[in-house]
Amino acid sequence: MTQNQHVNKIPIISLCNIIKYFGDGFYESISFDKISLDIYLNEFIVITGSSEHERVKLLNIISGIDNNYIGHAYLMGNYLSSLNRLKCSILRNKFIGLIYKYPFLLSTLTIYENVSYPLLLNGMNKRNARNHILKIMEYIGINQFADKLPKELPPLLLYKAAIARALITNPKLIIAYEPIVYFDANHSEQLIELLINIQQELGITVIISTHNDAITSKANRVLALENGKLKNVKFTN
Numbered sequence: 001m002t003q004n005q006h007v008n009k010i011p012i013i014s015l016c017n018i019i020k021y022f023g024d025g026f027y028e029s030i031s032f033d034k035i036s037l038d039i040y041l042n043e044f045i046v047i048t049g050s051s052e053h054e055r056v057k058l059l060n061i062i063s064g065i066d067n068n069y070i071g072h073a074y075l076m077g078n079y080l081s082s083l084n085r086l087k088c089s090i091l092r093n094k095f096i097g098l099i100y101k102y103p104f105l106l107s108t109l110t111i112y113e114n115v116s117y118p119l120l121l122n123g124m125n126k127r128n129a130r131n132h133i134l135k136i137m138e139y140i141g142i143n144q145f146a147d148k149l150p151k152e153l154p155p156l157l158l159y160k161a162a163i164a165r166a167l168i169t170n171p172k173l174i175i176a177y178e179p180i181v182y183f184d185a186n187h188s189e190q191l192i193e194l195l196i197n198i199q200q201e202l203g204i205t206v207i208i209s210t211h212n213d214a215i216t217s218k219a220n221r222v223l224a225l226e227n228g229k230l231k232n233v234k235f236t237n
Contacts, residue, residue: 009040009041010077011038011039011040011074012039012040012041012075012076012095012172012173012205013037013038013039013062013073013074013075013173014037014038014039014072014073014074015035015036015037015038015061015062015071015072015073015074016036016071016072016073017034017035017036017070017071017072018032018034018035018036018061018069018070018071018072018073019032019033019034019035019069019070019071020032020057020061020068020069020070030228031054031057031228032054032057032058032061032069032228032230033228033229034071035058035071035228035229035230036230037062037223037230039062039173039205039207040205041172041203041205042199042203042204042205043199043205043206043207043220043221044195044196044199044200044205044206044218044219044220044221045205045206045207045208045219045220045221045222045223046207046208046209046210046215046216046219046221046222046223047059047207047208047209047210047222047223047224047225048210048211048216048222048223048224048225048233049211049224049225049226050211050226051225052178052209052211054225054228055209055225056177056209058209058225058230059175059177059207059209061073062175062207063092063096063098063175064080064083064088064089064091064092064096065088065092067080067081067083067085067088069081075091075092075095075096076091076095076172078091093118093121093122093169094169094171095171095172095173096171096172096173096174096175097165097166097167097168097169097171097173097174097175097204098166098174098175098177099162099163099166099174099175099176099177099179100162100177101177101178101179101181101182103150103155103158103159103161103162104162105150105158105161105162105165106150107149107150107151108149109149109150110146110147110148110149111137111142111145111146111147111148111149111150111153111157111161112133112134112137112146112147114150114161114165115133115136115137115142115161115164115165115168116129116133116168117165118165118168118169119132119133119168119169122169132168133168134146136164136167136168137164139164139167140160140161140163140164140167140194141160142157142160142161142164145157145161155182155183155187156183156187156190156191159179159183159191160191160194163191163194163195163198167198167202167204171204172204172205173204173205173206173207174195174198174204174205174206174207175207175209176195176206176207176208176209177209178209178210179191179195179208179210180192180210180212180214180215181210181212185214188212188214189214192214192215192218195208196218216234219234220234220235220236221234221235221236222234222235
């Protein structure tokens with residue numbers, strides 16, 4: 001998808017002139033300097049930059065976790081800058097799936113229960129949700145481990161469970177914070193291919209924060225965040 005193909009399309013995420021300060025009230029410096037960004041459906045985006053901390057802060061603004069900034073942010077047409085934390089959380093749970101560095105699975109729940117947890121939080125009936133949960137687990141390749149506890153599985157499968165959990169609410173956007181930082185080359189490649197398949201086969205936008213060249217080479221859009229500025233460094237079909 002080229003930039004011209006975005007004309008007349010409505011972005012799922014829109015940031016306009018985002019300014020964020022870093023400091024303690026006595027000494028402050030600009031962390032983000034008038035960042036603007038539009039994100040559309042079915043993109044595979046990588047955000048790079050020397051500071052992981054800065055990348056995380058940007059993703060937190062995109063996802064509505066952080067609303068302490070100057071500027072305008074929209075999620076699916078909703079003006080995040082005007083919403084309280086509860087309303088932002090409701091929107092985030094509906095439209096965004098989050099994947100962190102660590103799987104953060106609940107140790108006392110089975111893999112099936114961990115994957116299904118966001119649906120139950122949203123009030124979905126367990127019986128009605130079962131077919132959907134099993135379908136997602138099969139797509140990710142972990143359905144045979146549904147009854148296992150996290151301690152019984154290796155790290156790669158735990159991370160796949162975290163990806164399944166992020167998909168379970170049928171989000172428009174997946175945000176992955178440094179997803180392969182703790183894996184070897186073989187397992188990293190498996191996870192990258194899985195995220196690419198999610199974008200290409202399910203039509204879900206995927207945003208990844210990373211400094212790993214193996215991911216940036218496969219993204220259709222690469223953004224570099226340096227010294228509070230965000231710029232496009234790659235944009236392909």
